[in-house]
Amino acid sequence: MRLVVVAGSTQTAAIDGISAAGADADALRHTPSADLEILEYGEPVRSPVVPVSPTGCPTPAVATRAVREHVGFDVTAVDAGLARPTGAPTVDLGDEPGADIRDVDPVPNAERLFERARSFAAGLPDDELAVAETIPGGTTTALGVLTALGERPAVSSSLPENPLDRKRRVVEAALVASDLEPGGAAGDPVEALRRVGDPVLAVVAGFVVGATETDTRVRLAGGTQLAAAAALARHAGVDTALSLETTSFVADDDSAAVHGLADDLDLTLRATDPGFEQRDHPATNAYVAGEAKEGVGMGGALAMAARDGVSMATVRETVVDLVEDLLATRAAGEPQP
Amino acid sequence: MRLVVVAGSTQTAAIDGISAAGADADALRHTPSADLEILEYGEPVRSPVVPVSPTGCPTPAVATRAVREHVGFDVTAVDAGLARPTGAPTVDLGDEPGADIRDVDPVPNAERLFERARSFAAGLPDDELAVAETIPGGTTTALGVLTALGERPAVSSSLPENPLDRKRRVVEAALVASDLEPGGAAGDPVEALRRVGDPVLAVVAGFVVGATETDTRVRLAGGTQLAAAAALARHAGVDTALSLETTSFVADDDSAAVHGLADDLDLTLRATDPGFEQRDHPATNAYVAGEAKEGVGMGGALAMAARDGVSMATVRETVVDLVEDLLATRAAGEPQP
Numbered sequence: 215m216r217l218v219v220v221a222g223s224t225q226t227a228a229i230d231g232i233s234a235a236g237a238d239a240d241a242l243r244h245t246p247s248a249d250l251e252i253l254e255y256g257e258p259v260r261s262p263v264v265p266v267s268p269t270g271c272p273t274p275a276v277a278t279r280a281v282r283e284h285v286g287f288d289v290t291a292v293d294a295g296l297a298r299p300t301g302a303p304t305v306d307l308g309d310e311p312g313a314d315i316r317d318v319d320p321v322p323n324a325e326r327l328f329e330r331a332r333s334f335a336a337g338l339p340d341d342e343l344a345v346a347e348t349i350p351g352g353t354t355t356a357l358g359v360l361t362a363l364g365e366r367p368a369v370s371s372s373l374p375e376n377p378l379d380r381k382r383r384v385v386e387a388a389l390v391a392s393d394l395e396p397g398g399a400a401g402d403p404v405e406a407l408r409r410v411g412d413p414v415l416a417v418v419a420g421f422v423v424g425a426t427e428t429d430t431r432v433r434l435a436g437g438t439q440l441a442a443a444a445a446l447a448r449h450a451g452v453d454t455a456l457s458l459e460t461t462s463f464v465a466d467d468d469s470a471a472v473h474g475l476a477d478d479l480d481l482t483l484r485a486t487d488p489g490f491e492q493r494d495h496p497a498t499n500a501y502v503a504g505e506a507k508e509g510v511g512m513g514g515a516l517a518m519a520a521r522d523g524v525s526m527a528t529v530r531e532t533v534v535d536l537v538e539d540l541l542a543t544r545a546a547g548e549p550q551p
Numbered sequence: 552m553r554l555v556v557v558a559g560s561t562q563t564a565a566i567d568g569i570s571a572a573g574a575d576a577d578a579l580r581h582t583p584s585a586d587l588e589i590l591e592y593g594e595p596v597r598s599p600v601v602p603v604s605p606t607g608c609p610t611p612a613v614a615t616r617a618v619r620e621h622v623g624f625d626v627t628a629v630d631a632g633l634a635r636p637t638g639a640p641t642v643d644l645g646d647e648p649g650a651d652i653r654d655v656d657p658v659p660n661a662e663r664l665f666e667r668a669r670s671f672a673a674g675l676p677d678d679e680l681a682v683a684e685t686i687p688g689g690t691t692t693a694l695g696v697l698t699a700l701g702e703r704p705a706v707s708s709s710l711p712e713n714p715l716d717r718k719r720r721v722v723e724a725a726l727v728a729s730d731l732e733p734g735g736a737a738g739d740p741v742e743a744l745r746r747v748g749d750p751v752l753a754v755v756a757g758f759v760v761g762a763t764e765t766d767t768r769v770r771l772a773g774g775t776q777l778a779a780a781a782a783l784a785r786h787a788g789v790d791t792a793l794s795l796e797t798t799s800f801v802a803d804d805d806s807a808a809v810h811g812l813a814d815d816l817d818l819t820l821r822a823t824d825p826g827f828e829q830r831d832h833p834a835t836n837a838y839v840a841g842e843a844k845e846g847v848g849m850g851g852a853l854a855m856a857a858r859d860g861v862s863m864a865t866v867r868e869t870v871v872d873l874v875e876d877l878l879a880t881r882a883a884g885e886p887q888p
Contacts, residue, residue: 254627255675255676255677256676257676259671259674259675259676260671260674286623290591290640291640292640301642301671301674302640302642303627303628303629303639303640303641303642304640304641304642304643305638305639305640305641306641306643334596334597334638337596337597337638338592338596339592339593339594339596340592
């Protein structure tokens, strides 16, 4: 199995109270680059940021890496517009980060990104692919896209208390700036991406379209951002089966309504529970308390572990080991910026 | 084990009669990009070129990929200055292809490439790394570097008849253009790289220096180009143990004098024989006839197969299967440029 992880940035993440990914604004910009390094090497190698929050909550990339150490799946990272350099190998389909969706034209290259990703996916020889995302602020842009398409306007959050009202106000302002009504981009996914989306969603949606055109089975490895990508693919005419593989943290979050989204969009939903409440450690406790929840393919990776017979107890211990190593690395002052 | 494959281009390859990698000038420019795709996906996905010569000789990337399908080692591809886009994920350390070494300043960014690679290697968490190259024309630039450093001026060739006289004339012209004597860059590896080298050698040499500085064991996976990288590292002050893992085709090529180079540079030489004479197929026959010989980590991959207990008969059959798939892909007209 190949997991394609699409990484990028949007200035939307800098809006106060939107995202928990990263301790401050600079950390936010580095997080996707560091996530790719953790997936590839097990730790940051070039990024100066170790994505573990002050409360000890690690990036979900750690859970995906933990599964990879036992299952050994391939990872292909895609740069859809990173704000900071990464030491991980990437396929470069992007040009630049997305702007704040309250700007008129936050993703001016949406069509090019969509078409590049479609062509890239169509050329891959795999029979089956999983696709995931890492972009701080991505649930807000996902809410923008769902709203613009006229789909159920509900998304998850990396914060324990989902700031949905705040996100909705941002999306309302974004729609006004682009002179769009809710539902005004129905049937026009590129318009939704360009006006209220982000570069990662543009690449993931194009990727899903290209993969399904060539009869590749697609697993959407993530939560409501991947559901928004599925909505974009549906509005582009994709009517084949798609599965959404997420974590129990997203599935149990009533504010996210991922079950409703999956029903609306005809997605087979699979939620995997890593049983973090059975392991008392700041990393696992943070997820139990509702932090982070999903991202960087965590739900899809947990599903792979389950299919491969790797126990969740094994995954939990590897998560704890990786986090301890990350914190030791940070304490040692490495890596250097 | 992680295999780091450094890919790039030099205009030196366009000199008539220098390189066999690729059927024509345009194919030459695409070959490293296609090699990386074959390593990652088993076939080209974005490159319009299928690197199998008119006589049926496949790129050595096929042998490395064949081993990878059984051993499952990690590949990290580095773009040191590709002339054409690749659909494989890459760590981007380069800026542009190298110029013809008969120009005054063919690799003006040699120092930056060297330092970037040194820093990248020093940051990797691996205890052991293999490093390899893919750059058409690379044996001529390797000859240039060996000559400028005052080392034994002998290199291998991807052609059955090594055009050593032609390469020596090119190197003589290159030295004259840069006002350098043979041995004139001894102790100054960056000067040798800048005046008569190529971007891939700059990155491989910097990588070896950075890895050994952090006590990472380095396997040089290749032939005389990797020996030239070792020479550069030695002239940069590296005195730790280094091993050179190549194919029997290079080791048996008297014109290449790889045994002498290994002695001079204090490298442990390991040559692995894939037994291609035991399999009658245009792909294996071409190597037996002296074509290609080595590249893209082939010798290092064969050594990994041997260490892992994968038989050379298994490797041979996988090579033949991959080549048949590549030729079928080309016949079907895929991938599209």
